[in-house]
Amino acid sequence: MDLVPAPSGENPVKTPMVEVEAVDVAEQLNAEAVALEEVASEFGSDSDDSDGDDALSEDGEIIQFMRDDQLQDVPGACTLEEAMAYRKRLHDIGKAAFVEETLVRETVTAKKLCTAFGIKLPEFLDGAPDEAYHPLLAIAISREFSRRPKLSQYNTIDDAVKLLQEAKNIIVLTGAGISTSLGIPDFRSKDTGLYSKLAHLGLSDPQEVFDIHIFREDPRIFFSIAKDILPTEKKYSPTHGFIKLLQDKGKLLTNYTQNIDNIEANAGVRAEKMVQCHGSFATATCVKCNFKVPGDAIFDDIREGKVPECSACVESIATLKPQGLKRKRSSTGNQKDRKEFEDSSDEDDYEIPTPGVMKPDITFFGEDLPDEFGQRLVHHDRELADLVIVIGTSLKVAPVAEVPGILPRNVPQIYISRTPVSHTDFDIDLLGDSDVVVSELCRRAGWNLEHHMIPADEKVDITPVEGYESRHVFKVVGA
Numbered sequence: 001m002d003l004v005p006a007p008s009g010e011n012p013v014k015t016p017m018v019e020v021e022a023v024d025v026a027e028q029l030n031a032e033a034v035a036l037e038e039v040a041s042e043f044g045s046d047s048d049d050s051d052g053d054d055a056l057s058e059d060g061e062i063i064q065f066m067r068d069d070q071l072q073d074v075p076g077a078c079t080l081e082e083a084m085a086y087r088k089r090l091h092d093i094g095k096a097a098f099v100e101e102t103l104v105r106e107t108v109t110a111k112k113l114c115t116a117f118g119i120k121l122p123e124f125l126d127g128a129p130d131e132a133y134h135p136l137l138a139i140a141i142s143r144e145f146s147r148r149p150k151l152s153q154y155n156t157i158d159d160a161v162k163l164l165q166e167a168k169n170i171i172v173l174t175g176a177g178i179s180t181s182l183g184i185p186d187f188r189s190k191d192t193g194l195y196s197k198l199a200h201l202g203l204s205d206p207q208e209v210f211d212i213h214i215f216r217e218d219p220r221i222f223f224s225i226a227k228d229i230l231p232t233e234k235k236y237s238p239t240h241g242f243i244k245l246l247q248d249k250g251k252l253l254t255n256y257t258q259n260i261d262n263i264e265a266n267a268g269v270r271a272e273k274m275v276q277c278h279g280s281f282a283t284a285t286c287v288k289c290n291f292k293v294p295g296d297a298i299f300d301d302i303r304e305g306k307v308p309e310c311s312a313c314v315e316s317i318a319t320l321k322p323q324g325l326k327r328k329r330s331s332t333g334n335q336k337d338r339k340e341f342e343d344s345s346d347e348d349d350y351e352i353p354t355p356g357v358m359k360p361d362i363t364f365f366g367e368d369l370p371d372e373f374g375q376r377l378v379h380h381d382r383e384l385a386d387l388v389i390v391i392g393t394s395l396k397v398a399p400v401a402e403v404p405g406i407l408p409r410n411v412p413q414i415y416i417s418r419t420p421v422s423h424t425d426f427d428i429d430l431l432g433d434s435d436v437v438v439s440e441l442c443r444r445a446g447w448n449l450e451h452h453m454i455p456a457d458e459k460v461d462i463t464p465v466e467g468y469e470s471r472h473v474f475k476v477v478g479a
């Protein structure tokens with residue numbers, strides 16, 4: 001079973017880490033893209049509007065998606081209720097019957113239907129005939145149809161609590177949001193996330209700080225910020241404590257974490273219950289000779305913002321000098337003759353070897369995830385999981401973001417985070433600080449989640465989100 005659609009010939013579980021948008025583009029902009037490009041050029045695409053939620057197109061300019069809460073601002077768009085009904089209908093009857101029932105019978109325009117699937121109507125189509133929206137709609141329908149549909153029987157907090165109580169094999173998928181209460185920034189939160197603070201690096205996209213190609217070109221960029229994400233004290237959040245509690249109750253199948261801070265271990269989550277999908281700082285490897293060291297061997301350098309050098313390379317270079325030095329190629333490409341080498345005292349004539357850089361064993365964009373990720377997920381956990389809980393991640397990075405979609409569709413899925421996501425449909429969304437959400441769930445389940453950051457008399461208010469049967473906001477009362 002493919003973990004994600006991988007280019008032919010590649011091992012599907014060796015999918016390199018990429019942004020979700022890049023995967024979507026490859027998947028969705030196939031045949032329809034050609035048609036859309038034709039439409040765009042016919043109607044003159046000069047839109048540079050880029051405030052959409054997800055910009056999806058070859059260059060991120062033609063197709064933009066909007067969030068559900070933006071629907072109400074678009075004149076003529078579907079209401080949220082209409083949008084949800086169209087999406088459900090599509091999943092119920094399939095693509096062909098859906099198109100027949102809507103476009104062919106002219107019960108709704110293609111333009112309006114695009115909005116049901118979150119397409120932001122492009123300015124270049126203003127005033128165009130309705131058929132001009134067909135290529136966009138085709139993409140939107142395919143995209144929606146490939147999504148796992150929400151299971152209608154799970155909606156309430158009581159449902160969530162019952163699922164927790166009854167599940168025996170829970171997959172917990174975590175991201176940076178579970179560590180922010182410890183003062184560690186996440187990546188994409190506006191104003192507080194790490195990426196919002198990297199303008200000074202002059203990168204075209206702050207994520208390039210974790211791009212393997214950029215690292216190879218200039219590792220100083222990564223090491224200038226690495227100290228900010230280095231694990232420090234042996235602390236853990238109530239959410240880490242919750243994962244440990246699931247382990248203690250024999251309910252934790254696997255915690256797939258994207259976090260590289262290894263804080264789960266501080267909480268007592270056992271190594272065999274964890275997959276560190278994006279690696280960790282626990283070890284580091286020389287990019288030249290593959291010499292491996294414990295991660296803390298380079299922590300001093302990282303804290304000082306220095307690029308750590310490989311000690312094995314340094315040693316072998318020391319033994320090389322001067323006889324082992326290779327002659328530089330002359331401008332004609334020939335090596336200078338031996339005699340000239342011996343006579344010359346000019347160091348510029350020789351290639352001076354440099355030691356390799358020690359790269360922490362965290363997965364950079366463009367690198368493969370550890371083998372264990374795909375192997376365990378596809379060949380073991382997929383069959384066993386009876387509940388999925390996704391906590392504190394924007395699910396913007398593949399292949400981890402694809403995990404909810406590749407699990408059997410009847411396995412219930414709960415999402416816990418400050419911000420909802422619109423590209424994956426969970427059965428129940430529990431919005432708020434994850435520490436507050438999990439502590440309240442435990443309280444209602446009759447479980448004892450002890451942690452010094454959870455006040456003994458904590459009172460949590462839960463309010464439904466208008467328009468959504470299964471979305472609830474958690475807030476500490478009086479906070």
Ligand code: OAD
Nearest residue numbers: 175176177180186187188258392393394417418419433434
């Ligand atoms: P993001 O920063 O993309 O997402 C964190 C999510 O957690 C956001 O939706 C926040 O709203 C939410 N959040 C923040 N604090 C929270 C809290 N206290 N309680 C609940 N939710 C909270 O981080 P990730 O999804 O983890 O790669 O990012 C995925 C990957 O992208 C990372 O592993 C990283 C990055 O590039 C590497 O480090 C290699």
